[in-house]
Amino acid sequence: MSEAPAPVAPPVAIVMGSQSDWPTMQRAAAMLDKLGVAYDARIVSAHRTPDRLVAFAKGAEAEGFKVIIAGAGGAAHLPGMVASMTHLPVLGVPVQSKALSGQDSLLSIVQMPAGIPVGTLAIGEAGAANAGLLAAAILSTGDAELAERLKTFRAEQSASVAERPS
């Protein structure tokens, strides 16, 4: 009797610092859904669950992930800490905070010292959606069918823009 094939691991991990980040990070998930890219979404807090953070970041490559999207708000250490423990590309999404409207999140994520990169997107939902698109674009360099789906997405987006305001 032949063994069942091993399940294919999703190529994208979406991690976020809190349940409260999920409404924002769902925009990344929705984009990946649209493009047919599998992902696993998890809550991993740099501050509240540091052991979970270390286990996730150090094990991400072995789990089969190819790209990591990390979203956090306020003192947003998650993307940088994840990046410090894996060579996989990390895309950081600054979640819009209540106190400082996400300026704190943005600066926390974008100002990485040389040597540990985090590809930082815009604050909030636009950044999360673009993180999904960028993750797909990275994966598309080794996946011609995904590249075609991305081109179709772009073409449909262009076609949906009216020439004049109504």
Ligand code: RP5
């Ligand atoms: C950060 O603190 C999280 O990423 C979240 O954006 C922010 C607030 O978290 P909660 O107090 O809503 O759990 O760690």
